[in-house]
Amino acid sequence: MNKVFLKRGREESVLRFHPWIFSGAIAEVQGNPAEGDIVAVYSHDGTLLACGHWQIGSIAVRILSFDSDVLSPGYWETMLSRALAVRKAAGLAGTEVSAGEDNAVHTGTDCYRLVHGEGDNLPGLVIDCYGGVCVMQAHSVGMFRARRQIADALRKVYGDALEAIYDKSSGTVPFKAGLDPVDGYLYRKEGFCDDSRTVSENGHKFVVDWTSGQKTGFFLDQRENRALVERYAYGRNVLNLFCYTGGFSVYALAGGAASVVSVDSSAKAMDLVEKNVALNGFRSSLHTGLCCDAIDYLKGADDGKFDLMIVDPPAFAKHRGALKNALRAYQRLNAAAISKVAPGGLVFTFSCSQVVDKETFALTVFSAAAQTGRSVRILDRLNQPADHAVNIYHPEGEYLKGLLLYVE
Numbered sequence: 116m117n118k119v120f121l122k123r124g125r126e127e128s129v130l131r132f133h134p135w136i137f138s139g140a141i142a143e144v145q146g147n148p149a150e151g152d153i154v155a156v157y158s159h160d161g162t163l164l165a166c167g168h169w170q171i172g173s174i175a176v177r178i179l180s181f182d183s184d185v186l187s188p189g190y191w192e193t194m195l196s197r198a199l200a201v202r203k204a205a206g207l208a209g210t211e212v213s214a215g216e217d218n219a220v221h222t223g224t225d226c227y228r229l230v231h232g233e234g235d236n237l238p239g240l241v242i243d244c245y246g247g248v249c250v251m252q253a254h255s256v257g258m259f260r261a262r263r264q265i266a267d268a269l270r271k272v273y274g275d276a277l278e279a280i281y282d283k284s285s286g287t288v289p290f291k292a293g294l295d296p297v298d299g300y301l302y303r304k305e306g307f308c309d310d311s312r313t314v315s316e317n318g319h320k321f322v323v324d325w326t327s328g329q330k331t332g333f334f335l336d337q338r339e340n341r342a343l344v345e346r347y348a349y350g351r352n353v354l355n356l357f358c359y360t361g362g363f364s365v366y367a368l369a370g371g372a373a374s375v376v377s378v379d380s381s382a383k384a385m386d387l388v389e390k391n392v393a394l395n396g397f398r399s400s401l402h403t404g405l406c407c408d409a410i411d412y413l414k415g416a417d418d419g420k421f422d423l424m425i426v427d428p429p430a431f432a433k434h435r436g437a438l439k440n441a442l443r444a445y446q447r448l449n450a451a452a453i454s455k456v457a458p459g460g461l462v463f464t465f466s467c468s469q470v471v472d473k474e475t476f477a478l479t480v481f482s483a484a485a486q487t488g489r490s491v492r493i494l495d496r497l498n499q500p501a502d503h504a505v506n507i508y509h510p511e512g513e514y515l516k517g518l519l520l521y522v523e
Contacts, residue, residue, distance in 0.1 A: 116186075117146030117154045117169065119176060126158040129165055129178070132508040134233050136167070136176040150291055151256035153185060168239065168257025170289075177238035177255055191261070191268035195242075198235040199272060202227050205501035208244075223318035227502045228335050234504035234512050240265070241287075243331040245314050245323050247278035250331040251301070252287045259288040259296060266301040279303045281325050298326070313394065317342055319365050320394045322387055329359065329384075336515050337362060337427070339500045340463065343519070344425060345370035347461055354378070354421040356409040356428070356452075361388030363425045363463075368397045372423070376403045378412050413451050422460035426452050427517075430468040438470050442479050445471070449483035453491060456522050465497065465517035473498075473516040480518055495519035 121129070125140035136156060148154050148169040156165045156176055166185045167178035179185045184193075202208035207227040229249065230242040239255030242265075249269055253259035266280045280302040288296050311324040316338055325332035341362050344353075348370030355363045358377040367375050377388050385406045392402045405412060409428070426448060431441035445466060452462050466476045473496070484491040497517030499505075505512040 116166075117144065117148040117152060119144055119154050119156045119169075120161075121156065121158055121164070123159040126162075126164055129156065129181070132181060132506075134167075134178040134236070134238050134506070134509055135174045136165075136178065137173055138175040139173075141175055151260040153179070153257070155183070168255055170255060170257065172289075177257065179237070191264050192271050194235070194237055195230070195265075195268050195272045198230050198237070201235070201504060202229060202502055207502050224316050224338075226314040226316055226323070226333065226335060229502075231503045232512065233509040234506050236506065241331070242269070243333075243335055245325065245332065246312060247273075247276055248281065248309075248312065248325065249273075249277065249279070250281045250283055250325045252331060253282075253284040253296075254287045254289075256289060256291055256294065259284050259294065263301060270302060277302070277304070279307050279309075283325060283331060316362075317366075319369060321360065321362065321365070321391050322394065324387070327383070328387075334359060334362060336467075336499045336503050337465075340465075340497050340517060341366040343495070343497070344423075344463060347519075348372040348423060351423040351461075352376075352421050352457075353423045353425070354413075354416070355425045356413060357426070358388060358404075359384050361391045361404075363427070364388060364402065365391050365395050365397075367423070367425075368392065368401060369395065372401070374401055374403070376405065376421070378405045378407060378409045380406065380408050382406050410448060410451070413448075413455060416455055418455055419457040421455070422457040424452050424456050424460070424462045426462060426464040427467075428465075431466070431471075433468070433470075435470050441468055441471060442475070445476065445479045446483045446486070449480050450486045453484050453489060453520065453522055454487040458523055460522050461494075462520040462522060463497070463517060464520065465515065467515050469511065469514040471516075473513070476516050477518065480520070484520075490523040492521040493518055494521050 120143040122142040150170050152169045154169045165178045165181045167176040226245045229244050230240050232238050239258040241252040243250045282301050283298045285296040285298045310326040323332040344363050345366040348367040353367040353372045353375040355377045358379045361377050364375045364377045385404050388404050431444045499515040
């Protein structure tokens with residue numbers, strides 16, 4: 116195996132179980148590792164510290180194990196079994212979680228994230244489960260090269276309950292010469308021919324299209340925040356900006372909203388919004404879907420027309436170089452929402468940009484509120500759910516942050 120030796124004193128983060136080794140911490144590389152190869156990491160004195168995937172860039176090694184377990188034949192099955200145990204503990208894997216039949220808890224949810232990268236000690240890997248279908252995305256060359264081993268392990272972990280495994284890595288794996296990622300099925304049970312299906316989340320139904328939808332087909336990370344919208348929606352006129360397939364809209368209607376307007380620039384997404392509204396049995400007169408630019412629509416909306424707004428834009432900053440412009444965009448967007456919402460209205464505002472931490476986001480929203488001159492209170496601080504677990508040794512994994520605002 117290729118070996119990586121760290122500079123003296125640079126092993127401290129590894130000893131604290133942080134899963135990244137930066138190129139500047141490396142003193143010597145023995146061998147000639149190709150991107151995605153497994154390398155062993157040693158301290159300057161030759162003590163084995165970890166094993167992980169080698170990659171070209173500022174993050175040189177993504178750690179898979181703080182010993183040599185990654186070399187064992189059962190490594191992938193062990194790691195996926197541990198990830199599934201976390202989801203079972205959170206009441207998400209399957210429709211029942213119980214200590215005994217008499218105490219069964221029915222969640223009404225059959226979709227969840229099984230693997231959340233560093234949060235499950237599998238950096239560079241995301242697996243979302245929709246009923247019996249697992250959708251995999253590799254965010255590193257190493258995970259992409261291991262995709263068939265991972266698929267084999269998934270089949271062992273789920274057994275007959277697994278219907279299909281779909282690899283959707285073409286848009287996430289880093290571009291490298293010699294790699295030609297093409298999305299497609301790694302496994303299909305005999306007779307399986309679906310490219311979408313209806314899933315249940317907290318008893319609400321949604322059509323998920325994993326082949327052509329964004330990410331893996333559905334934004335599972337907003338599950339608990341959608342439930343919070345349902346709690347506050349009764350009797351309110353709701354505006355759902357950047358609505359994608361209408362998750363927040365369905366929950367608002369379920370909560371008794373007087374009306375809901377869903378806005379997204381994707382015609383395909385808006386088609387799914389209409390399907391999801393109808394699928395859950397809501398009257399079409401309560402819902403309006405608009406395919407247009409969300410920011411332009413908000414700017415042109417009448418003041419006070421809406422008394423509950425959801426502002427959930429895509430990531431404005433995907434790397435630190437874009438941070439300054441992203442913060443300006445978040446400030447302008449939130450200032451527009453706060454200025455437009457009716458007195459006594461609520462604004463659910465979010466950022467999914469990993470490089471924007473929760474303190475910076477809160478300060479940006481504070482600046483937006485101050486710009487409007489309105490009285491604003493924070494009713495709740497919002498984040499990602501349990502299946503998007505954050506490794507305590509990798510705080511960078513806490514990417515989703517949000518605020519629930521009350522505006523006088």
